[in-house]
Amino acid sequence: MADEARLRDCYELVRAGQEVDDPGVPADSYRRFRSWWKHGWAGNPQQIWLAAAASGALLGCYVLALPERENRANGFLSPVVAPSARRRGVGSALVAHAAEQAALAGRTLLMSQARVGAPGHAFAEVIGARPGLTEVRRVLDIGPALHARLPALRAEADPHAAGYTLRRWVGITPDELAGPVCALHSAMADAPHDAAFEPLAWDADRLLAEERRAVAEGARVYSVAALQDATGAAAGMTQVFIDPDVAGWGFQGLTAVTREHRGHRLGLLVKVAMLEWLAAAEPGLCQIMTGNAAANTHMISVNEKLAHRVTDYFQSFEMDVAAAGKLAVRQ
Ligand SMILES: CC(C)(COP(=O)(O)OP(=O)(O)OC[C@H]1O[C@@H](n2cnc3c(N)ncnc32)[C@H](O)[C@@H]1OP(=O)(O)O)[C@@H](O)C(=O)NCCC(=O)NCCS
Numbered sequence: 001m002a003d004e005a006r007l008r009d010c011y012e013l014v015r016a017g018q019e020v021d022d023p024g025v026p027a028d029s030y031r032r033f034r035s036w037w038k039h040g041w042a043g044n045p046q047q048i049w050l051a052a053a054a055s056g057a058l059l060g061c062y063v064l065a066l067p068e069r070e071n072r073a074n075g076f077l078s079p080v081v082a083p084s085a086r087r088r089g090v091g092s093a094l095v096a097h098a099a100e101q102a103a104l105a106g107r108t109l110l111m112s113q114a115r116v117g118a119p120g121h122a123f124a125e126v127i128g129a130r131p132g133l134t135e136v137r138r139v140l141d142i143g144p145a146l147h148a149r150l151p152a153l154r155a156e157a158d159p160h161a162a163g164y165t166l167r168r169w170v171g172i173t174p175d176e177l178a179g180p181v182c183a184l185h186s187a188m189a190d191a192p193h194d195a196a197f198e199p200l201a202w203d204a205d206r207l208l209a210e211e212r213r214a215v216a217e218g219a220r221v222y223s224v225a226a227l228q229d230a231t232g233a234a235a236g237m238t239q240v241f242i243d244p245d246v247a248g249w250g251f252q253g254l255t256a257v258t259r260e261h262r263g264h265r266l267g268l269l270v271k272v273a274m275l276e277w278l279a280a281a282e283p284g285l286c287q288i289m290t291g292n293a294a295a296n297t298h299m300i301s302v303n304e305k306l307a308h309r310v311t312d313y314f315q316s317f318e319m320d321v322a323a324a325g326k327l328a329v330r331q
Pocket of ligand 1: 017021081082085087113114119121126
């Protein structure tokens, strides 16, 4: 959809629902939303469809990602209905329509996610979607209390991490680290995920395209990696995204340690180093938001050491395309 005005309408529609759908966190900036809806993630093609009233007013819209490299049997669906048009069957009609498009693209499963307690969660249950993994959102408050704890955490990690050196950069990954950083992205395959979800395989072209997109959307992307002195391998890494249009907030990106380097407190070390860095580089930063599968005990124990607090739970859902296509559509 090249029509910028319509994309803006979709954004306003999503924002209008924010207070019930996801209160307590800032809305995405338009830049970020536009980038996601226009370009998708990891180079996956996607479709956007709008539902309008006879008057032309926008009632709802959805984005349906139809990946071509991995997840070729899946469609990732994000439907949203204007708050004033809810409970009139628009959401069901969007899902049924998306199922048709997914079937045309040879998909058999629709996947989505909803915040526990939000309208989308009740809706997903009612239409018969199957619940999958639970994801927990945590927020880390940045301030003197956190900074006072960092030296002790650094002292805890350092002795275990002998033989590793930290390296950091802003924006695009330096050329010589692209391969090892791809290995770290691919290590996300080890994190708990829904059985039907195929983790992504990363290569330098895919990495560069994603990083360029983030930079083009105006994000400041901070990365800290732990490199093994003996081999130069990038053993662990963490990233934080700052959206200049969302004051005070940072967004946790990847944190991963490759399998052969686990057990050296590198996850804690890179996160502590990141927070030390951001204290100077982003003095306006007040909170960092992160999400982990509830079953991801290793990552969560690092986050708990840093005193992240739980704010929300999200539930993934999946539904067979055949069943979604049969949802009753009200006239
Ligand atoms: C989820 C969403 C798309 C539903 O849109 P909608 O147009 O209200 O959905 P429908 O009218 O087709 O609802 C179908 C049924 O779902 C259930 N349902 C929908 N919203 C509900 C709510 N807030 N509480 C309880 N049940 C709800 C009802 O049983 C409803 O039928 P009924 O109104 O006859 O009782 C809308 O709430 C929304 O945009 N939420 C934000 C984005 C989101 O969470 N998307 C879904 C991700 S899985």
